[in-house]
Amino acid sequence: MAPSKQPSFNSVIIVGAGPSGLLLALCLATLDPRPEITILDAAETLNRAPRATHYGTPAIKLFRKVGILAEMRRDGYMPRDVCWRKLDCTRITGLSWDTVGKDLDSDAMTVYPVGDLAHLLERELRSRADVKIRWGCKVSGIKSGLDADDETATVEFEEGGESKQCTADYVVGTDGGNSTIRRLVFGKRNFPGHSWEEQIVATNTEIDLDQFGFEDSNFIIHPVHFYMAARIKPDLDPKKNVWRISYGELPGLSTEELMERLPMKFEQILPGSPKPDEYCVLNKSPYRVHQRCVDSMRINRVMLAADAAHLCNPFGGMGLTGGIADISALFQCLEGMHKGLVDDSILSTWSDVQRKKWHEIIDPISSSNIRRLFAQDPDKALEQDGFLQMLKRSEENADLQKELHKAGDQLLHDYTQYFQKSGTVDKQANVANGGESAGLDEVAS
Ligand SMILES: Cc1cc2nc3c(=O)[nH]c(=O)nc-3n(C[C@H](O)[C@H](O)[C@H](O)COP(=O)(O)OP(=O)(O)OC[C@H]3O[C@@H](n4cnc5c(N)ncnc54)[C@H](O)[C@@H]3O)c2cc1C
Structure with a gap:
């Protein structure tokens, strides 16, 4: 196809103002004409x-591209190390970030709470493009866009008690794990995969874990008391450090029961068996965790991305990082379409490639990340677990450490290879989404 002067689309509806929807909006706002x-x-x-x-390489590249990485690194931080331990805190092995750069060119993992990220994205959207989120608009129907011959897509939604409609060239559902768009497209129960029996309680807790030699991220292996403690807000005063402490809980307990058990669980699992007056829980929430992916992320003019399209357990920080990889890739495709370098069949390629990445990378790695914590004998973990053995080898091998840090690049795919060669595509898009695969298959946060 010849590059066209007319953009192939003029309007996009994004359902869901979570981090993935807001990032897509900020990317789309850079297109000319917008x-x-x-x-x-x-x-x-x-x-x-x-x-x-915690965000891995694909997310960091997109944050840099949209110009928010500097602020995230100023107000968040880049962790130095991660390790796996037994419940008595004995260190099994770990990985250091000393071998990677700490400047803005570095793709090293960055820690920044998702609530702050959404806030930052909302602010940038407003100030750079005057795009405002329409809050209180619950999408409840898709009137058109799902059939191959539909020329536009229309969603129905409720706002202030009134039923309304909105039409655009494309609709992108980034409406999270309970996605309405996904249910409208595939039916209520059609989200292939499985849910874990184990429940997770995630907390943000002010506590001094430095006194026990904890590193920036610590994964504790135990059949019952498995947990992760990751520093999310460093402070010069060790008592003021905020840690994300996420631990496994028994199946079948209600939210009230889970919350009541929290002090007892902290006393059982954390070093020093702390009593409630030794920490301050700032935020807490129980989660069921799932490994699921839709059969297609594109149904004609309607796309599903990030949690709306696929879910994984949170150990290893692959959920939103994988979602942002979708968004980065989707924008690369939409940008190519907008510049007339490719037709919209690229969106089906996007769906196929992103789903393959989920099935071949995100699902197996995130599943082994959680199983590693509860499904093995901590005393035999180093003998039996190939990933821990690789980390052990990397302790003496800086090149292997560097390779491990690049593992997230496997989620990237260069869609410009499908574009017509004569056109010019923003080289940044290529950089943001076409990194080399490190050939290693484990990601840790
Ligand atoms: C404990 C925990 C820790 C995690 N840690 C990490 C980590 O360190 N790194 C990482 O990469 N990932 C992590 N994840 C996963 C990550 O939080 C999610 O992948 C991410 O928040 C999903 O973002 P999203 O934009 O896809 O969806 P969401 O943030 O869920 O946003 C969806 C939006 O859609 C809106 N919405 C829903 N229904 C409708 C409707 N019908 N109409 C209109 N709007 C609607 C909602 O109001 C919401 O604003 C973690 C998850 C958990 C539970």
């Missing part, structure tokens, strides 16, 4: 629950 961007969200304001904090 398409009309409508963001609908059922909630009244941004979600502040304790969820993502």
